[in-house]
Amino acid sequence: MALKTPEEFKESLRDGRVVYIDGEKVDDITTHPKMKIAVETAAFDYVMAEMPEYYDLAVVEDEKTGEPFSRYFHRPRNGEDLLKRHELMLTASRLNYTTTPFAREMIDSFNGCAVNAYTMGNKDYIERVDAYLEHLKKNDLSLAGAITDVKGDRSLRPGDPKQAHSDYYVRVVDRSKDGIVVRGAKMHITGSPYLNEMIVMPSRNMTEGDADYAVAFATPVNAKGIIQIAHPFDYHRGSADFPIDIPVRSHTDAVVIFDDVFVPWERVFLCGEWQDAARAVYNFAYMHRHTAVTYHIAWVELIVGLAAAMADYNGASRAANIREQMTELIFYLNSMKSLARASCMDCVMHGGIAIPNPVTANVAKYFYANNYHNVVKIVEDICGGILTTAPTYADWQNKETGKYMEKYLGGRVDASAEARLRVVQALRHYPCLGTELDVNNIHAEGSLMAARMTMYSEARPDLKLYKQLAEYLSGVTKMSWEEYVQLCNELGKLGRGAQ
């Protein structure tokens, strides 16, 4: 029992797992050009555990044996534990260049199973979840959570015979003395191609007719019958980008096929108890929505910083509208932070495990997700069309064009063209920001502010008449009835143009 080194973690991934990407089968996940970035991204969790200054944050020592294990494998018992976890996830994301390692954040899904076992009071399940936790600690494993089924017709339940086939949700197709055999597919499974284990659990509440679908278990990802189709991801720094001496970090996910996979009973945490299916996934969700809002903080901090840099380089940071927009970004970021931590402090105890407050964790995640697109709009409005239309690094290197870019793409006196182009390129790697046509939506034909200013200046004659009306009807001024009729007629012509 010992902490793995980053190299040992990578070595553990060369285990015969079946992963496809973009039409080809992956031989070695740790060296494949389309996958190795993701492996490095996850490995940072093991790197951090080796950094002395973060040992107390990342590692917990066994109360009895003193043996160290990852804090993720410590069952939270109170708000303080949750706040520590929160700080661990956020700090790791910051250190990992704003990207969460996500090597064990999906312990959330296993914790959901554990809450379930303890709440059901099922001795077998309790024994199994406790044993599996020791397995994780002892081998310092990483794990993915596989929750979302592929679903088929969303208006039908898993076991509804009107579904095109019976396998749209993962289900038990055979039971034996040794274990169960499962079939189906899970989707949007982040990290599973490059992590050790997978926690599989139901994605929804169930009825009696869905009993075969009420199944939760753990499995190594290299189990026979597991086929993963990973999707290619944005490498997050292209040949068109200015070179930069910082590693690229990114994750990807997979469609995971369970083609009659055997699971031994000691890894089965739910099997047929359809009444208990929802509790597992709900408890997972309370924890994981807090996890999500946590690691996104690191990301939003960078976006806010990039917007602040661009406003400064453009000489616009003191403009009233830019300050208004920066204020909106601060409001967003600080609300996320406060709500995320409040959900820890107001935790509830489920099955003996501390869970972030179910309402507040959802409030925090919803606040973050529901307002992100407004943040995109604001950042694009601050940064301008150059987010889309900036020439490339190749153009910069070509002397014929580079000289003009250097001259013309600068900002205020001490803001170089290169600095502006670098900020633009950093922003483009964040969702929506800099998406070609998206910035056009905001900036082509003038910014949002340009449209607003024109409305105001063009409506000046209207405002003058409305004010006359207001002053008469509040008794500030006097008019004859004839004058009032005349004013009404003028109001009737406003905005009617040449007609």
Add this chain to the structure above:
Amino acid sequence: MALKTPEEFKESLRDGRVVYIDGEKVDDITTHPKMKIAVETAAFDYVMAEMPEYYDLAVVEDEKTGEPFSRYFHRPRNGEDLLKRHELMLTASRLNYTTTPFAREMIDSFNGCAVNAYTMGNKDYIERVDAYLEHLKKNDLSLAGAITDVKGDRSLRPGDPKQAHSDYYVRVVDRSKDGIVVRGAKMHITGSPYLNEMIVMPSRNMTEGDADYAVAFATPVNAKGIIQIAHPFDYHRGSADFPIDIPVRSHTDAVVIFDDVFVPWERVFLCGEWQDAARAVYNFAYMHRHTAVTYHIAWVELIVGLAAAMADYNGASRAANIREQMTELIFYLNSMKSLARASCMDCVMHGGIAIPNPVTANVAKYFYANNYHNVVKIVEDICGGILTTAPTYADWQNKETGKYMEKYLGGRVDASAEARLRVVQALRHYPCLGTELDVNNIHAEGSLMAARMTMYSEARPDLKLYKQLAEYLSGVTKMSWEEYVQLCNELGKLGRGAQ
């Protein structure tokens, strides 16, 4: 004087223009792999003029000579003319697979110059704009508008000596008997690498110290000293996509350098009259904001249709929340349409030219741009995480993975996996939609609706207490003071979890 064929249009682009893209100089814009799609996109304007059923919409015949010319070159004289133009632009965008041809929509910028000339009452300018219009008609030219300067420090005026250099806005650096010489750079210039002419005009109001910057003119894009740096654009259908028998359409733009470009006097429409600089650009903006909202309608129609298709394939089209979201999309699209047309009907006359109502045109453009990101959020919430995580066409073709995709990625009984994947791929080509991490923002850890439903169900005990409070304080129920104190204490514990 005759209408050009699409082939003649393309031929006219092989004229020695200087265009760079991604670090290399473009030899023939019409065949260059990174540019030819844009050329085809613009050429559709010439295709449409040859379609008999659209002749009346796309072509106007000279009142005297009967000679045909593009409707874009007909100066609008009333609301009807503007509505015709609106219909032309919108129909062309629809026929061109939702992308505006944009070959002459930038006549808006020239019309801005014409309004200016007539409003100033400057005979020379009037003569020149009238002559140039005949030139456009006679040669059936296409044209770009070059408005946005590169600006430098946004807090300083063009002529402010504190700017890092004097060329952040295009300016006159020399005047002679024959014409003027201009220097500077314009940015975000859509279409100029693959259109014939360019209308250059000031991008803002000016003061006396900016007189050299108050310059407007027309020039062929192949004039000596014009260097264009185009930016590479998304080809809008990648190798990962399902093949489809419909042409790709897309535009790009350029940074345009004016390296001491000579412009003969007959093409100069403003030169030094700083008081008149703003009028030209404002009138351009009134027209062009209407133009923009017009051609985006075609785009939004498709997005709404794709969302409707996906909801249907998922078996979700009758769910209350999906209907709510479809309603929001309808509200958005129909408001855009009504506001755009209202701006025509309530037009104003400036310098004898009908201009879409200045307030309404801005209202329409602002409404569209300010709410687009909300549309993105809704469409992503409707479509689900598959927008990001769908495997590729290569995976589909690989028999080992394709068979699972076919089985597992289907929707309701008669919605095939292929249909769902095709809709996903079509959506991904629109701004933000399907951007990798963006969909994660919405869907990772559950959709917006999942978070909302959890908030509601978790807050049921809260609601019960709030209702008790309400019934007592409105006199529906009775309580003793002690019972009320007890109720207040219970309220105090809500949301405070285990503490």
Add this chain to the structure above:
Amino acid sequence: MALKTPEEFKESLRDGRVVYIDGEKVDDITTHPKMKIAVETAAFDYVMAEMPEYYDLAVVEDEKTGEPFSRYFHRPRNGEDLLKRHELMLTASRLNYTTTPFAREMIDSFNGCAVNAYTMGNKDYIERVDAYLEHLKKNDLSLAGAITDVKGDRSLRPGDPKQAHSDYYVRVVDRSKDGIVVRGAKMHITGSPYLNEMIVMPSRNMTEGDADYAVAFATPVNAKGIIQIAHPFDYHRGSADFPIDIPVRSHTDAVVIFDDVFVPWERVFLCGEWQDAARAVYNFAYMHRHTAVTYHIAWVELIVGLAAAMADYNGASRAANIREQMTELIFYLNSMKSLARASCMDCVMHGGIAIPNPVTANVAKYFYANNYHNVVKIVEDICGGILTTAPTYADWQNKETGKYMEKYLGGRVDASAEARLRVVQALRHYPCLGTELDVNNIHAEGSLMAARMTMYSEARPDLKLYKQLAEYLSGVTKMSWEEYVQLCNELGKLGRGAQ
């Protein structure tokens, strides 16, 4: 057949109708202190028809006989007719001091019945609706529309036996050779206590079990068995207000009881055809939602004017945030106007009658209603806490306090305290505006802008760190790993205060 004078209209209301208000029975509606303002408000429709300059707008002459009748009784046949009606309603509202007369706007409900009759092709009904229209014209009558049923349990249909009783929706309880007898109650019936006729129609779609509830008819409001309970309304200018030489205008409404009311067959427009119930009310709604957005324009014009006046008096009209807010008001008002008129121009023909475009009319009404509360917030933020806390006119008259008010409640040099107080009082008569505690919500502890400015200034240290992060991660600056770790630690302390 002749137009009624305003006096003849009032005389026609003294007809034995049964109206209660605030616990007492009303003897003469035209003189009752709680009702006469409403009577005068409606009477303006008859006043306007007598104004020569509005004759063409308010009056139509019979094509055959040349006899004049109210434009409301002209069935619209095209978009032009609808635009005329729109202009009539809006002009009347403006002239009537921003309040719609509403004497015949509810012809919308009768038009819904007429559309239904013609669409059904039911000869009896067609004959009856045509005859009733002639009756309205000939007697120059006013009319209310009674649509909303009291409903009982909203989750149950009208005829569901689980309803507490059978009369929650108006229904036919008896049929005879001469006519039908109806029972039930309608609610929120604007104007019925002081208008001549009432059009009663179903408020929803029906099923076969609801056939008795599928009933539409016209009746004089003084028919035996009709009891109206009007609710007291705000007189819209109190003793605390500064006196002003402009009439008060306001409406009220009633709960209308149908206590076994007889309706002769010639006034019955639907009776049992449950499949046709929805069409009548939907067509009413298309028309009436356009009507509603129309007359509210007059109201919003005044609110915008009052906000502009207050901003000016406060010396704040040039502040960036105030201009932003005025722009938002302009956006709101102009969108309402454009959408309302667009719904006329894009009308549809139902049963031979022009109906404002069903989608657009709803878009317009929804836009207006859904955003009104944002307007309230903005106007309150512009005007400040004085909206609530201003002393009264009695304080102004008391010399001891009046002298201080005059000195201290002034604004910029030429804006008197009286002018500010008058604007405040005019605003208070509009929904929400100036509601005591509502303004507190915005202004107590500082305005919205004050909170925003504090967020920004307090977050300056945060922004500085975010910018450092951005500059390093985009490659603008360099850092060692140790420096980066240090930066991450500082980020971790932000917003954590003294802990």
Add this chain to the structure above:
Amino acid sequence: MALKTPEEFKESLRDGRVVYIDGEKVDDITTHPKMKIAVETAAFDYVMAEMPEYYDLAVVEDEKTGEPFSRYFHRPRNGEDLLKRHELMLTASRLNYTTTPFAREMIDSFNGCAVNAYTMGNKDYIERVDAYLEHLKKNDLSLAGAITDVKGDRSLRPGDPKQAHSDYYVRVVDRSKDGIVVRGAKMHITGSPYLNEMIVMPSRNMTEGDADYAVAFATPVNAKGIIQIAHPFDYHRGSADFPIDIPVRSHTDAVVIFDDVFVPWERVFLCGEWQDAARAVYNFAYMHRHTAVTYHIAWVELIVGLAAAMADYNGASRAANIREQMTELIFYLNSMKSLARASCMDCVMHGGIAIPNPVTANVAKYFYANNYHNVVKIVEDICGGILTTAPTYADWQNKETGKYMEKYLGGRVDASAEARLRVVQALRHYPCLGTELDVNNIHAEGSLMAARMTMYSEARPDLKLYKQLAEYLSGVTKMSWEEYVQLCNELGKLGRGAQ
């Protein structure tokens, strides 16, 4: 030194103070019919200190002497202290029937002065603020804060000679050995007519020319020269309301005139140090914005409960749209609660006093105030037009009308008309809710939901065409070019009605 009883508090208000209301001078504030409710509201703070179960929350004992004093007079030293204060204010508001007592919440303003004294390190001021705190404790006083000046022209600073006169901000007009004389007026001063002391402080930052306006001090409200003009407030339960056996609670405020008021030096906390003016008011604001969001929680809890009751009585609580709206209310209330408490936990130390986190406290207040009007809209949409149109209690008592109200205004089987009317009346006492015309905005012509449903159903043909377009352009279906042109033409007709 002892805690005052509620009666002693009331007795202390009979001290010769000069208060006017609605044009008349108030003789005894504690018995005046327009003021006594406010006195009782404040007195609850003294009531609560006598309740044994809240002694620990409301009272602190002196560390040395063991003498008890109000927790408000305990200077907070850490986040725990702030959380206790938060709980005290919120609990008091709940117990006081949702209204904050506000007898000493304005200690926030004095704390602002204390922070200033300690930060300046001015020994005199430190001595004075410490002595004054002892005075407050010893005499168990209540206090108001007077911050907002009347301001005059908002674009000018206090000392700008362009102001109409020099007294728009409170200033020092004389200094002597014994103290200073101040002149000016403060506005929106909650509670000052019925509390003991007043803390007066600058309302903004100052420049050197404003030195005479940089003045902060404490004074008894009965000091010579203080004239208060209170404004009449809504008694919050009218004769039209159903009787209810719960006390009415409400506050009011005043314009406070300082007509050359003498203040002895020992009560002067700032005098001329214009550089320090802003710090005092900013620190007050950090604390007081937290205070404000705190006591509003009690209020919002009731509003949410009333909405839940009405939805239930209407039989609508299971409708999807109602659940969506209840979810929005929960989101709002829980965010307020979490943000308010987070601002305590992340407190900062200023001048040795714990201050709620400046960014978070403003985020919380802004969140609450900026979204309140949306809550109004939702509650009105849930409750329906009856919020406005419900007949009165007098109608209920009149047998002729009461019998119909009882029959027709009921909801689901076990929801009586009386219960519904009581809930309506309780809601009407909250800002905007039930304001006559406001509910009309939402409900006249159908609810927001009715408009949305109509948009959706009327746009069905549009959606069908958009879907066809989507399926063709994504390659799901095939079309010939002719068919595509035809589809585009049909798209062109959508929403264009009969034209």
